Amino acid sequence: MANANANGHNLASLIPQFGGDNYDYWSNNIKVLLKALKLWNIVEAGYEETHNEVALTQAQMNTLRENRKKYSMALFHIYQTIEMQVYERVVKAENAKQTWDMIENAYRGKEKVKKVRLQSLRKEFEKLEMKEDETIKDYFIRVTFIVNQMASNGKILEMQELLRKFFVAYPQNSIMLWLPSKSQMIFQLFLWKRCKENLRHMRSKLI
Structure with a gap:
């Protein structure tokens, strides 16, 4: 024993x-x-x-x-x-x-409340589509709002999933025209990684 x-x-x-x-x-x-x-x-x-x-x-x-x-x-x-x-x-x-x-x-x-909320947010994220009269910037704001809500409930989406939303809504070339330069895309990727790290840090301190 x-x-x-x-x-x-x-x-x-x-x-x-x-x-x-x-x-x-x-x-x-x-x-x-x-x-x-x-x-x-x-x-x-x-x-x-x-x-x-x-x-x-x-x-x-x-x-x-x-x-x-x-x-x-x-x-x-x-x-x-x-x-x-x-x-x-x-x-x-x-x-x-x-x-x-x-x-x-x-x-x-x-935990159950979080799971139900995440399921609802996931469905909302998957159904997101760009409106005919909507700019990429406004669409980006709507997408990132849901992404942040998912993160606060314990789910951090990969960058690929986020970008997929824009590639489906707009051709890749159009997105690049909206961005001032490729360096801005790299900077956005950097900020996204930092955001993920900060969210993980915050979640570790929550009860």
Whole structure:
């Protein structure tokens, strides 16, 4: 059991720290780890604690001690994979089951809302078409507005997807005429990369 716990600690360090985003990814990974260590059942179902140990048989006492040990180990592994802002939300939980339930209640719903919102934004992005009386500049503003909304909900589109919208709406030569020079396109690509980096940085600090 000692070796299993040591290996479990090493594996927990491989799971990305959960800071509030990508709850499903984190929960699936930590569940697999807890199941491998035979700790998940006690987190999911809990166990009946008793303070009247005198009335217990030796077998019951052994079971109680084993359950307490498993609970502590499960809680330890959960703590190893969450960031401080998540820990502060669950620090008052009395046991592993309460800790898990509090994290699930706080973040699972948030993740579902994001997914629904992203699905809606993705459909809106795919349906975007340039209007007959619309300039490329105005069309660019409409596209980037939706792209920024998607980014704020956790999805950063690749530059190729963004450019595809313009190539479909306008011939490539026309787009290049709209841009003062090729150097401006290179500059836009640079800004886009910086934007992606900044968004990732911001998302890592959100709860």
